[in-house]
Amino acid sequence: MGRSPCCEKQHTNKGAWTKEEDQRLINYIKTNGEGCWRSLPKAAGLLRCGKSCRLRWINYLRPDLKRGNFTEQEDDLIINLHNLLGNKWSLIAARLPGRTDNEIKNYWNTHIKRKLYNRGVDPQTHRPLNDSAVSTTVPTAVPPRGQITTSHKNIIIKDVSIVSNSKLVCEDSNSNSSSGVSSDQEAYQHQQLNLDLSIGLPSSRPQNNKDNLMLQQPQDGDYEQQETKVTPSHGVCLCYSLGFLRNQVCCCNKDIGNSVTTAVTDNNMYRFYRPMNI
DNA sequence: AATTTATTCAACCGCGTTGGA
């Protein structure tokens, strides 16, 4: 039996889009909006599969796309987000307005990888290339960098943001001192990091509580207004709106079980840690 | 000028996830 094809095989066009096809797609979406990609080609008079239409729109035709070269700030942000998220290009793209996951993925593979190699940094691990002691410096309980793991398989990572010019540094800030990294690399690894996490709880919870279970990411500049509404009745601990600053470490592992620990800095980015004893 | 090699990036493919029946 096998999976059904994404679209009828009967004479659909492939390859590069023509200007006429682009215009048809643009006109259709302007009139009818996005969505229902499967039926869109027929409705728009296109001999393309829905997938192809969706991709063309998202990666090329969307009016809010930013074309042109990536800035240094965008480079840094991509590197930092990749360090945290790994190859989650759609999550990374969500933090770069006007950029698509495909564009970022291509840019990563063609530019940033090389840039990191030139800096002596492994683009996959974000560690120095000559750092052969990874397995001895990272405890086995610590997940690989770029991955977020949890024993609660239904926990949802809703959002992650990192302030530009920041980097996740989750090891001892002195640990590189004997690894032969250059001062540039060291400086690079010690930039500050701030990140916001909004985490939802397992979907097995009652539906009518759903809205109360999602932690919403605050709007920019609106951090103090965020509020958690999680019902404190199950054994889950959440940390959110946490960040690493130079010479500071995450407080996740201490005092689990107390109510709310707040760590507000003057830049308003390293804020709280809220363990929830449920 | 012709050919080869390297690079870029739009598009495709297959798989995992989701939500409705």
Place this chain on the structure above:
DNA sequence: TTCCAACGCGGTTGAATAAAT
């Protein structure tokens, strides 16, 4: 609870272009 259509994502491909020889 199960099934399956549809969607979305990440990896890969290949055509177009640029650079090198």
